[in-house]
C-alpha cells in the first residue's frame with residue numbers, strides 16, 4: 001500500500017524506511033503476538049536492531065551510531081511500530097531519550113564512554129524521571145542525591161522505567177536541592193551494575209507488554225561526579241529538552257500503530273461480506289476508513305514536520321517544543337481513534353486474539369500517556385502560542 005503520499009523522501013530516507021520495513025515485517029511481526037502474550041523482553045530482535053544501527057540512528061558514527069538524521073529515525077521507528085509497538089518503545093527510549101540526552105548535554109568523555117554500548121544495542125539505555133508520587137509534576141520528586149567529596153550518594157525510588165528490568169545505563173533525574181523544587185533537580189548517568197542499584201518488579205501492563213517496565217531503587221548508591229550530566233540544578237531543563245525529542249518518537253510510534261490498524265481494516269473491509277456486498281461498500285464503513293486515512297496523513301505531516309524542526313534546531317539552536325508536542329498530541333489521539341475504529345470494522349474478529357487488531361487497540365493507548373499526557377501536551381502548546389506561563 002502506498003504511504004508518504006504527501007511527503008517526498010530522499011533516496012537515503014527511502015532506503016532506511018525500506019530496510020526497517022523489511023526487517024520489521026519479516027522478523028518482528030511474526031513474533032509480536034507471542035511476546036505480547038508472554039511479556040518477555042525480546043532480546044534477540046533488539047540485539048539485531050542494534051546490529052542494524054536502529055538503536056542509535058542519530059548517534060554519530062564516531063560514537064558507534066548510524067549517524068543519520070531525525071527524519072531517518074522517525075521513518076525507521078514508524079516501520080518498527082507498524083509491526084510491534086513494544087519493540088518501538090524500547091527503540092525510542094534508547095534513541096531519543098538516552099541517546100539524545102547524552103548527545104546534547106554530555107561531555108566528550110561521557111559520550112565516548114556511554115554512547116557506544118547503547119548505540120550498538122549491546123546495552124539497553126533508559127530514562128528515569130517519574131516517581132511513585134511525581135509524574136506530570138516532576139518538581140515534587142522525593143529521591144535525593146547528596147554530595148560526598150568526589151561522589152554523590154543517591155537514595156530513593158523511581159517508577160515506570162521503560163526497560164528498567166534490563167537496562168545497563170540510565171539517565172536519572174533526582175533532587176540535589178529539594179527546597180528549589182524543579183530547579184533543584186540534577187541529572188546523572190547511572191551504571192546499573194554498581195552496588196546500591198536495585199530493580200523492582202516488572203509492571204503488568206495493558207499494552208506494549210514486551211517492553212519491560214519496572215521500578216528501580218537506589219540504596220546508598222555512590223556515583224562519581226564525572227557521571228553528572230550537566231550542572232547541578234540543570235536536570236529539569238535537560239529532562240524537558242530531551243522529552244521534546246522523545247515526543248517526536250512517540251508521534252512516530254503512534255503513526256506506525258495507526259497505519260497497521262488502518263491497513264488491516266482496509267483489507268478486511270474489502271473481503272468481508274454482509275447483506276450481499278463487501279462491508280467496505282457500506283457508506284458507514286467507507287466513511288470510517290476515510291476519516292482514519294485523513295487523520296493518519298495529517299499525523300504524518302505533523303510528525304515529519306517536527307523531525308525537520310529538530311534537524312533545523314541543530315543549525316539555529318531554536319527549540320522545537322511546539323512542533324514536537326503538536327505531533328505527539330495529534331498522532332497519539334489519531335492512533336487511539338484509528339485502533340478503536342479498526343476493532344469496530346472487524347466486528348467480533350476485532351475483539352479476538354487471533355488477529356493483531358486488539359493488540360493495536362491496547363498498544364495505542366500508551367501513546368496518550370507517556371512522555372507527557374495529552375493534557376500536558378495541550379498545556380505546552382497553549383503556553384507556546386500565548387506566551388503565558
Ligand SMILES: Cc1cc2nc3c(=O)[nH]c(=O)nc-3n(C[C@H](O)[C@H](O)[C@H](O)COP(=O)(O)OP(=O)(O)OC[C@H]3O[C@@H](n4cnc5c(N)ncnc54)[C@H](O)[C@@H]3O)c2cc1C
Pocket residue numbers: 093127128129130134135136137159160161162163205213366369370371372373374375376379
Ligand atoms: C508503560 C509506561 C512506560 C513509562 N515509561 C517511562 C520512562 O521510561 N521514564 C519515565 O520517567 N516515566 C515513564 N512513564 C511515566 C509516564 O511518563 C507518566 O505516567 C506520565 O507522565 C503521567 O504521570 P502520572 O502517571 O504520574 O500521572 P499524573 O501526573 O498523576 O496525572 C494523572 C492525570 O492528571 C492529569 N494532569 C496532571 N497534571 C495536569 C495539569 N496540569 N492539567 C491538566 N491535567 C493534568 C494527567 O494528564 C492525567 O490525566 C511510563 C509510564 C507508562 C505507563
